[in-house]
Amino acid sequence: GENVEQHPSTLSVQEGDSAVIKCTYSDSASNYFPWYKQELGKGPQLIIDIRSNVGEKKDQRIAVTLNKTAKHFSLHITETQPEDSAVYFCAASKDTGRRALTFGSGTRLQVQP
Amino acid sequence: EAQVTQNPRYLITVTGKKLTVTCSQNMNHEYMSWYRQDPGLGLRQIYYSMNVEVTDKGDVPEGYKVSRKEKRNFPLILESPSPNQTSLYFCASSPGTGLTGELFFGEGSRLTVL
Numbered sequence: 001g002e003n004v005e006q007h008p009s010t011l012s013v014q015e016g017d018s019a020v021i022k023c024t025y026s027d028s029a030s031n032y033f034p035w036y037k038q039e040l041g042k043g044p045q046l047i048i049d050i051r052s053n054v055g056e057k058k059d060q061r062i063a064v065t066l067n068k069t070a071k072h073f074s075l076h077i078t079e080t081q082p083e084d085s086a087v088y089f090c091a092a093s094k095d096t097g098r099r100a101l102t103f104g105s106g107t108r109l110q111v112q113p
Numbered sequence: 114e115a116q117v118t119q120n121p122r123y124l125i126t127v128t129g130k131k132l133t134v135t136c137s138q139n140m141n142h143e144y145m146s147w148y149r150q151d152p153g154l155g156l157r158q159i160y161y162s163m164n165v166e167v168t169d170k171g172d173v174p175e176g177y178k179v180s181r182k183e184k185r186n187f188p189l190i191l192e193s194p195s196p197n198q199t200s201l202y203f204c205a206s207s208p209g210t211g212l213t214g215e216l217f218f219g220e221g222s223r224l225t226v227l
Contacts, residue, residue, distance in 0.1 A: 001172070004155075006155070009153070034215070036216075041220070041221075042220055042221075043117070043203050043205075043218030043219050043220050043221055044156070044203070044216075044218050045218070046215035046216065049215070089155060089156065100158070100171075101158070101216070102172075103148075103155035103156040103157070104155050105153050105154060105155040106155050
């Protein structure tokens with residue numbers, strides 16, 4: 001089955017700096033790569049996703065890049081703010097008729113004011 | 114307000130005492146799923162349901178049961194809980210059954226089995 005590895009497990013940055021979280025996946029057939037943000041005491045929430053026919057996608061201060069050849073994708077957050085502090089999960093899946101999202105182990109991002 | 118509601122949010126129980134965690138969504142979603150979250154392991158799927166009366170195992174189904182008798186409800190049943198089922202549980206739903214569409218998660222149920 002699919003295996004998703006996520007790094008780093010914790011990341012601390014100064015407010016205003018950029019943060020990058022990286023994930024690798026094992027199944028070359030995976031074609032959907034979402035990122036979820038989990039705030040303390042809440043359930044994960046989708047923040048951005050990318051499909052395998054696209055190399056990069058941006059939404060304001062967040063962007064995701066995908067390298068299909070290397071089987072890795074990354075989340076980039078620019079101009080970080082304290083409210084960006086949360087746990088971030090990457091995930092991967094393929095369209096097999098089942099929502100078989102495989103999640104990474106999570107990255108705890110702390111933005112220091 | 115569109116939401117996925119789980120109950121209870123917190124529960125401490127003892128080994129072997131059957132319990133049910135309820136999940137209800139008000140978005141008319143066909144797809145529902147249960148995940149458990151453990152430190153360093155991310156979210157792992159327990160069971161999922163593509164529609165009423167259609168359920169299937171996820172990656173870690175041992176020790177759990179589910180049912181989907183109504184579209185809005187998807188309870189998770191632990192018939193004989195054990196300490197290794199101590200975890201944070203999330204219910205999620207999604208429109209349709211295809212690849213597109215985000216997962217909408219509940220706020221989680223923290224279960225401790227003594």
